[in-house]
Amino acid sequence: MPSLTVGVLALQGGVGEHTGLLRKAAAHLAAKFDFTEVRTTEQLARCDALIIPGGESTTMAIVARRLGLLEPLREFVKVDGKPVWGTCAGLVMLAEEASAAKQGGQELVGGLDVRVLRNRYGTQIQSFVADIQLPFLGEAEKPFRGVFIRAPVVEEIITHSTMGQKTAEPVEVMGVFRKAEAVKGDGGSVEDIVAVRQRNVFGTSFHPELTDDIRIHVWWLKQVLDTARHKGLPVVSAV
């Protein structure tokens, strides 16, 4: 019997780090998963869920276009409605709109009715780590160490319809970063949206895969399992 297949888009960026944490997270769950790197449409078609890692969204889009993966990715997210999680550049890819995009524009996969602002906190050397409270992990849980590297934030939730009927499901804010506590001298808004979910699509500005904290990976794999059970897919128990 097949186990659930979870892919990590492996065109560029932090691929191995995600696969590593996924394996550790899966050891805490009572179901069997296969984790696989995705570079082709055939590999994508075998996946029940997908992570789009951090890296560089403009590069990722160019490579995805060359490999003929952009349309299949859009279908995976918007038509098949399979669970997808984007971290950092992955969040940019999953946004319907991006500001501070590459000159001449950049292609996106879309799926989240949000506009992201790329490189919200500046360049690579302005990277930082800050504690963020993520209520979906449990109110009593300790904060998550958010690793922000040229990170985007959600600057606006788009309320006009970009996806026809499907916009009926709202964008949920899953995490905010209160900069006043950690980033001094920043003239922007005090709270930035750094984690969102809409339907099957989840995105984070920061990089959980660059920590050894498996909590978000465990949480997301549970969402993948719930979706699979809901769709009637066979879920194989871990022995």
Ligand SMILES: NC(=O)CC[C@H](N)C(=O)O
């Ligand atoms: N660490 C990252 O993934 C950075 C994302 C980058 N700023 C982009 O737009 O793609």
